[in-house]
Amino acid sequence: MVRRVWKEDFRIIGYYTGLITIGVGLLMLVPMVTSLVFREWESAVDFGLSIVLTLLVGYVLALVSRTKNTPGLTHAMVIAAGSWLVAMVLSAVPYVLSGHALSLLDACFDTMSGYTTTGLFLLQDLDHISQGLNMWRHLLTYVGGQGIVVLALTFLIGSTGGAYKLMVGEGKDEKLVPNVRHIAVQIWRISLIYLLIGTGVLGILAIVGGMKPQLAFFHGAYIFMSAWSTGGFAPYSQNMQYYHSLPMETVSMVFMVLGSFNFALHYAVWTGNRREILHNVEIVSFTITVLTTFSLTCLALMQRGVYPNAVALFRRGFFQLLSAHTTTGQSNIYARTFVRDWGSLGMLALTIAMAIGASAASTGGGFKGMRMGIIFKGIVTDIRKLLSPERAIVVGHYHHIRDNTLTDGTVKSAAVIVVLYVLIYVVGAVVGMAYGYPMADTFFESVSAGSNTGLSCGVTQATMPTLLKIVYIVEMWMGRLEFLSVFTLFGFIAASFRGLKRQKVAG
Amino acid sequence: MKGRVAACVAVTMLLLALVPSQTLAEEPPLVTTTQLVEQSATWDGKTVSFKGEVLEDVLARADGTWLNLSDGNNTAMGIFVPKTVSMPTISWAEDYRTIGDTVLVTGVFHRACVEHEGETDIHALSVVVVRQGSTKENPIHRDRVVWLVVLALALAVVMWFYYRKPGENLSPHEDP
Numbered sequence: 001m002v003r004r005v006w007k008e009d010f011r012i013i014g015y016y017t018g019l020i021t022i023g024v025g026l027l028m029l030v031p032m033v034t035s036l037v038f039r040e041w042e043s044a045v046d047f048g049l050s051i052v053l054t055l056l057v058g059y060v061l062a063l064v065s066r067t068k069n070t071p072g073l074t075h076a077m078v079i080a081a082g083s084w085l086v087a088m089v090l091s092a093v094p095y096v097l098s099g100h101a102l103s104l105l106d107a108c109f110d111t112m113s114g115y116t117t118t119g120l121f122l123l124q125d126l127d128h129i130s131q132g133l134n135m136w137r138h139l140l141t142y143v144g145g146q147g148i149v150v151l152a153l154t155f156l157i158g159s160t161g162g163a164y165k166l167m168v169g170e171g172k173d174e175k176l177v178p179n180v181r182h183i184a185v186q187i188w189r190i191s192l193i194y195l196l197i198g199t200g201v202l203g204i205l206a207i208v209g210g211m212k213p214q215l216a217f218f219h220g221a222y223i224f225m226s227a228w229s230t231g232g233f234a235p236y237s238q239n240m241q242y243y244h245s246l247p248m249e250t251v252s253m254v255f256m257v258l259g260s261f262n263f264a265l266h267y268a269v270w271t272g273n274r275r276e277i278l279h280n281v282e283i284v285s286f287t288i289t290v291l292t293t294f295s296l297t298c299l300a301l302m303q304r305g306v307y308p309n310a311v312a313l314f315r316r317g318f319f320q321l322l323s324a325h326t327t328t329g330q331s332n333i334y335a336r337t338f339v340r341d342w343g344s345l346g347m348l349a350l351t352i353a354m355a356i357g358a359s360a361a362s363t364g365g366g367f368k369g370m371r372m373g374i375i376f377k378g379i380v381t382d383i384r385k386l387l388s389p390e391r392a393i394v395v396g397h398y399h400h401i402r403d404n405t406l407t408d409g410t411v412k413s414a415a416v417i418v419v420l421y422v423l424i425y426v427v428g429a430v431v432g433m434a435y436g437y438p439m440a441d442t443f444f445e446s447v448s449a450g451s452n453t454g455l456s457c458g459v460t461q462a463t464m465p466t467l468l469k470i471v472y473i474v475e476m477w478m479g480r481l482e483f484l485s486v487f488t489l490f491g492f493i494a495a496s497f498r499g500l501k502r503q504k505v506a507g
Numbered sequence: 508m509k510g511r512v513a514a515c516v517a518v519t520m521l522l523l524a525l526v527p528s529q530t531l532a533e534e535p536p537l538v539t540t541t542q543l544v545e546q547s548a549t550w551d552g553k554t555v556s557f558k559g560e561v562l563e564d565v566l567a568r569a570d571g572t573w574l575n576l577s578d579g580n581n582t583a584m585g586i587f588v589p590k591t592v593s594m595p596t597i598s599w600a601e602d603y604r605t606i607g608d609t610v611l612v613t614g615v616f617h618r619a620c621v622e623h624e625g626e627t628d629i630h631a632l633s634v635v636v637v638r639q640g641s642t643k644e645n646p647i648h649r650d651r652v653v654w655l656v657v658l659a660l661a662l663a664v665v666m667w668f669y670y671r672k673p674g675e676n677l678s679p680h681e682d683p
Binding site: 038039040041042043045046048049052053055056059060062063066097124125126127128129130131209210211212215236237238241242243244246306307308309311312313315316332333334336337340341 | 540544545547548562563564565566567568572573575577580581582583585587601603604618619620621623624625626627645646647648651652654655658659661662665666668669
């Protein structure tokens with residue numbers, strides 16, 4: 001039975017959504033300052049206008065629904081899913097004002113892609129956008145990777161009673177330390193330290209590669225944010241091809257892999273538990289699936305003679321495979337090369353890698369290594385049970401931070417989420433096929449959107465059908481939040497309408 | 508006499524017909540990024556002409572220089588200019604406030620370059636600046652400034668209400 005929706009429910013949801021929206025408005029100060037530094041006055045005005053509008057929406061929401069009550073699990077789920085939609089629309093304002101987005105829908109597509117760390121884009125004439133807008137695109141990815149709610153928790157909300165539930169609603173369900181605000185602070189501490197290291201290293205490599213020093217560190221920051229957050233954006237339309245630099249691609253690969261790891265694993269290693277890397281179920285799962293899908297990629301590329309030698313095959317093939325598997329989406333080949341040169345088998349290998357994706361509670365998407373490990377161990381345990389004497393008690397285990405017992409409930413929850421991912425991948429592909437796109441292309445693109453990867457084989461363009469854009473936006477949103485909070489939002493809306501009907505009948 | 512004139516006319520016509528076609532055959536075809544990527548196998552190893560705007564960074568390396576030339580909406584190609592090829596001065600490279608020089612490159616297209624570990628690129632044989640770049644106008648929209656002021660005032664009022672007496676108008680603790 002679904003519970004009734006009360007006025008206070010709306011207050012709690014409105015108040016916390018308002019606070020998160022204020023956080024988004026304050027975040028826009030960073031691109032505005034960037035525009036001012038580069039003397040892009042018109043872009044700075046656009047950001048100024050966007051900031052004021054976003055803050056106004058946030059403060060009005062917070063003012064009209066101010067409450068002392070803390071969110072319960074239902075509220076937290078609705079707040080997490082709803083605030084991502086509000087943030088998507090308001091963050092799209094600078095895109096629209098820049099004139100580089102053909103419509104508000106296209107702008108929303110790009111901001112959802114940024115927040116969900118997907119990396120698909122519909123922005124026009126990307127090679128001529130302002131530094132401010134470039135900073136905004138990459139900052140969205142960086143913040144989206146850690147989580148908008150995590151950001152608001154760190155700076156605005158604090159350790160309220162429902163704070164942990166808010167984080168769970170956003171897909172960050174690892175309790176690193178007992179205090180929720182401290183968890184958020186830990187996540188940001190880890191990310192900011194890596195940001196400094198990544199920007200420095202990539203900036204120096206960019207200077208060595210011939211870039212102007214004043215721009216090199218900005219590019220270093222952009223590429224780091226894109227790799228660490230498994231986002232996949234880059235300042236130019238050629239993506240990583242723009243730099244013609246093996247060292248930059250190599251460093252980027254390192255950050256992609258680090259970003260795809262569970263924050264709990266990072267925290268364990270940072271606090272001295274280095275052996276965790278060797279035993280963690282997600283690392284084992286990731287290693288096995290990377291090796292398997294890379295073998296398949298090599299087979300496809302060698303069969304078709306795509307690259308002239310092993311070095312070329314490794315530089316292009318392995319980079320693309322890792323980019324797909326970590327759900328980053330950075331690319332050192334052209335989008336249409338997948339279709340024209342890599343062929344069906346090569347695209348299938350990348351599609352499988354994208355579908356599996358990164359680790360749980362990381363910046364990445366997809367099924368997640370944890371679920372793959374749990375389902376695999378569940379199958380092995382079931383086989384062991386069948387082969388053991390009837391009286392024998394066979395219990396499965398998996399290692400994540402500590403040894404955990406494998407229960408039927410754990411396996412079932414993992415399987416349910418995987419099935420839901422498969423469902424959105426298929427729905428996206430079917431809609432694409434209905435518009436006449438080839439099957440391999442639509443599956444590739446749909447899985448890329450649903451797993452928040454961002455690699456494209458050319459389907460994603462401003463000219464693609466409106467419905468397909470909406471389907472991809474929903475796929476990105478659901479995939480990033482891992483369904484539950486989105487379903488709760490739908491349920492909450494349905495319950496609200498039912499309540500209204502009941503009131504009318506009573507009246 | 509008539510026969511001579513007719514022969515002269517015929518020879519002239521033949522020359523006129525042959526000379527331009529020969530010249531055309533020697534000129535490498537002007538191609539776009541889309542053509543090169545979509546028909547990469549067809550163009551692989553062929554000498555082509557490519558025209559585009561120089562993007563922001565001209566990347567000088569030990570063995571040559573990399574240029575990225577934009578030839579349309581979100582399409583660009585990497586051009587490698589070896590040290591042996593003379594490189595013209597690039598006065599204007601693209602940025603937000605600048606339109607970069609337009610450059611015409613003649614070179615060999617590689618679908619997957621052996622020298623650059625599988626990169627899709629053009630190795631230049633000649634590089635010519637065909638149009639100088641210029642500055643670009645990005646005017647401030649006055650109506651947006653007006654909106655900015657109006658919304659800022661509205662925000663100030665809302666913030667004043669919000670921070671005036673914190674907690675005064677909080678909703679009671681109802682258990683939903």
